[in-house]
Amino acid sequence: MQNYHKLRPINRDELYKLIATARGKEPADFLIKGGTVINVYTGELMVANVAVKGRHIAYLGNDDCMVGENTEVVDAAGQYLCPGYIEPHAHPFQTYNPVTLVEKVMTLGTTTLVCDNLFFFMAMNDEELAKLWQELATLPVKLLWSARLDPQTFSRSRMERFDPQTIKRLLNFVMVRQVGELTDWPSLVAGREQMLDNVITAGRIGKRVEGHAPGASVRTLNALAAGGVSADHESITGEEALRRLRLGMYATLRHSSLRPDLPRLVKELLSEGANFSRVMITTDGVTPPSMRHGFTDAILRLAMQAGLPPVEAYRTATLNPAVYYGMDDELGGIGPGRLADILFLNKLDNPTPVKVMAEGRWVADGGRPLIKLPVPAWQDYHITPVTGTTAGLTPRDLVPKVRETKSTTAFFPLMHLANPVITRQRDMELPVRNGFIDITGQKGLIYAALLNRDGEWVTNGLLSGFADNLEGMACSNTITGDILALGYDPFAMLQAVVRMYDMGGGLVITEKGQNIFELPLPLGGIMSPAPLDELIDRCSTLYEILAKRGHTHYDLLYTLLFLSATHLPEIRLSPGGVISVKDKKILLPTRKLGNNIQL
Numbered sequence: 001m002q003n004y005h006k007l008r009p010i011n012r013d014e015l016y017k018l019i020a021t022a023r024g025k026e027p028a029d030f031l032i033k034g035g036t037v038i039n040v041y042t043g044e045l046m047v048a049n050v051a052v053k054g055r056h057i058a059y060l061g062n063d064d065c066m067v068g069e070n071t072e073v074v075d076a077a078g079q080y081l082c083p084g085y086i087e088p089h090a091h092p093f094q095t096y097n098p099v100t101l102v103e104k105v106m107t108l109g110t111t112t113l114v115c116d117n118l119f120f121f122m123a124m125n126d127e128e129l130a131k132l133w134q135e136l137a138t139l140p141v142k143l144l145w146s147a148r149l150d151p152q153t154f155s156r157s158r159m160e161r162f163d164p165q166t167i168k169r170l171l172n173f174v175m176v177r178q179v180g181e182l183t184d185w186p187s188l189v190a191g192r193e194q195m196l197d198n199v200i201t202a203g204r205i206g207k208r209v210e211g212h213a214p215g216a217s218v219r220t221l222n223a224l225a226a227g228g229v230s231a232d233h234e235s236i237t238g239e240e241a242l243r244r245l246r247l248g249m250y251a252t253l254r255h256s257s258l259r260p261d262l263p264r265l266v267k268e269l270l271s272e273g274a275n276f277s278r279v280m281i282t283t284d285g286v287t288p289p290s291m292r293h294g295f296t297d298a299i300l301r302l303a304m305q306a307g308l309p310p311v312e313a314y315r316t317a318t319l320n321p322a323v324y325y326g327m328d329d330e331l332g333g334i335g336p337g338r339l340a341d342i343l344f345l346n347k348l349d350n351p352t353p354v355k356v357m358a359e360g361r362w363v364a365d366g367g368r369p370l371i372k373l374p375v376p377a378w379q380d381y382h383i384t385p386v387t388g389t390t391a392g393l394t395p396r397d398l399v400p401k402v403r404e405t406k407s408t409t410a411f412f413p414l415m416h417l418a419n420p421v422i423t424r425q426r427d428m429e430l431p432v433r434n435g436f437i438d439i440t441g442q443k444g445l446i447y448a449a450l451l452n453r454d455g456e457w458v459t460n461g462l463l464s465g466f467a468d469n470l471e472g473m474a475c476s477n478t479i480t481g482d483i484l485a486l487g488y489d490p491f492a493m494l495q496a497v498v499r500m501y502d503m504g505g506g507l508v509i510t511e512k513g514q515n516i517f518e519l520p521l522p523l524g525g526i527m528s529p530a531p532l533d534e535l536i537d538r539c540s541t542l543y544e545i546l547a548k549r550g551h552t553h554y555d556l557l558y559t560l561l562f563l564s565a566t567h568l569p570e571i572r573l574s575p576g577g578v579i580s581v582k583d584k585k586i587l588l589p590t591r592k593l594g595n596n597i598q599l
C-alpha cells in the first residue's frame, strides 16, 4: 500500500470533473439547495447551495447551474447542514467491533474516527494489520488509527512488539495519524530509548503524539509538551484543560461512560474565557449501555447545554480535529474539495442528524443505516474464538496459595476497587487452610484470578469493593487477553471459565450451578459481531444482574478490561503477578499451571 498524503486520493479525471462542476460546466451528482450551512470556517450560518461530485464537495454558493439530467436535487430549506463529526479518540473494541461501531455511529453523524490500534496490533503481524486497515478503508466512514507505543500492561516480552522499525512502518500509512495514547508516558519523561526513538520517528513522518496524563502537574505537562505530546484527553477540571491549552497542547474534553466530565469542563473553560479553537471532544471508548444516548451527537448536545454556542460546539467535533490531525484539506468543513460528509439537522441545537451523507453517498436516514457494510473475514486476521480446554484446572488454581503451608493466617495485598477502575492496596491478615487463603465469611471479599490464555500461569489475587454476592464469573475481555475469573466460590468460578471457553470467549455469570448470564464475544474474546443496539440491551442486562449482586460501580466492562492494565493506580493483576503499579513491584508472583488449560 502506498503512503498517499490524501486519505481519499483523487485521479486526474475526477479532479478535472470536480473543477468543471464548480465552474458549472459539468452536472453535479447532488445539488443540496437552500440549506443553512454551518460554516465552521467563518462562524456564519449561511443559506447556500452545495454541489457534490463523486466523493467530494464541488461548490458552495448561490448558483444552481450545475443541475443536469441525473443530478439529484435535494431540498434542504429549513435544515442546517453540518460537516460530518470526527471522533478523535475511539477504542473500537468495547464489545462492539469497528464495523458494528461504524454501522451505528454513522447514523448519528460521526463520519470519521481516529481509533486505538492496540487490540488489533497485538493480534496480528504488520502485513495483516495493513491489509485489515486497507479493507476497512473501503467503508464510507473513515477509520483512521493511532499507533500505540506500549502494551498498557506490565510485560517485557510484549514490549518487543513496539520496536521502532515496526512503529516507523505503521506511521508511513496515511490512515495512521498519530502515536499514542501514551499510557506509558513515564517512559518518555524518564528518557527510555525506545520511547524517545518512536516519538522522534512520529515527528519526522509528520504525525501527532497523543498523551495520557491523568492528574499531571504543570511540570509534568511541560515535560510532555517538550517531548512532543500535542494533545491529551485526561483533564477532569477546567483548570487541568487550561494547563494543557496554555502550553500549546490541544485539550480533548472527554465524556465517556467511565469519565463523563464534559459539562463541567465546558462550563469551567467558559467561565475562564478560554479560546475553544484548540479544543476537541471525545466519547473515548464509551461502553454500550451509555450509547443509548448517542455518540458524538450526544456529547455535542451536552456541550451546548453547558453553554457552548452551537457553532463553537460543532467546531470541536469537525474543524478542530481536522486541523489537529492535518486533514482539514479533506475533512472538517463544508467547502469545495472536501469530502462530502454532510449532516442534515432539523434544528441548530439538535446535533442528531435526520439524514447523513458520507463521501457523496446517502448512508443514513432517520437513524437507520441505508447501506450494508462489508465485514472483514476476521479469522484471516487471527481474530478468532478463544480456544482451549480446562481439563486439569481445579478450583484451587483460582485461589491464592501461600508459601508457608503450615501457617494458619497470612498477610495478603488485596485490591480494593475505589471506583470503576482505580484500585487501592489493602494489606489484610486472612485465614489460611491447607496452604490456601480462605475467604469464607469475609464479607465483600472475592477471589480474582487472571488465567493465562495459553494455560501456562495464573495470577491469584483478592478483590474487595466489586460485588458482595457474586458466586462466579469469567470473562475474556481483558487488556492482556487473558481470562479473568471472579467470585467467592471457586467451583462457580471454574464453571464460568469452562462455559466461557465453550462459547469461544465472552462473559459468563454462574450461580447455584446455572450459567445465568452469557455474552459471547467470539471475535478474539473481546468483540461481538452482533449489532450495537443488541449489545446496548445485553450489556444493560448484565449491569442490572451485577447490581443485584452488590456491584455499585457504573462501568463494569471497564472494570473487567482494566483489572489487568498497569496504566492505572494502584495494584493490579498482571502477567507477572499481582503488581504495585507505581514502582512496578511484583507483590505476589504468578503460579505455573503446568499447561492445565490445553490448547
Ligand SMILES: Nc1ncnc2[nH]cnc12
Residues within 6 Å of the ligand: 091, 116, 152, 183, 284, 285
Ligand atoms: N486506555 C484504554 N485502553 C483501552 N480502552 C480504552 N478505553 C478508554 N481508554 C482506554
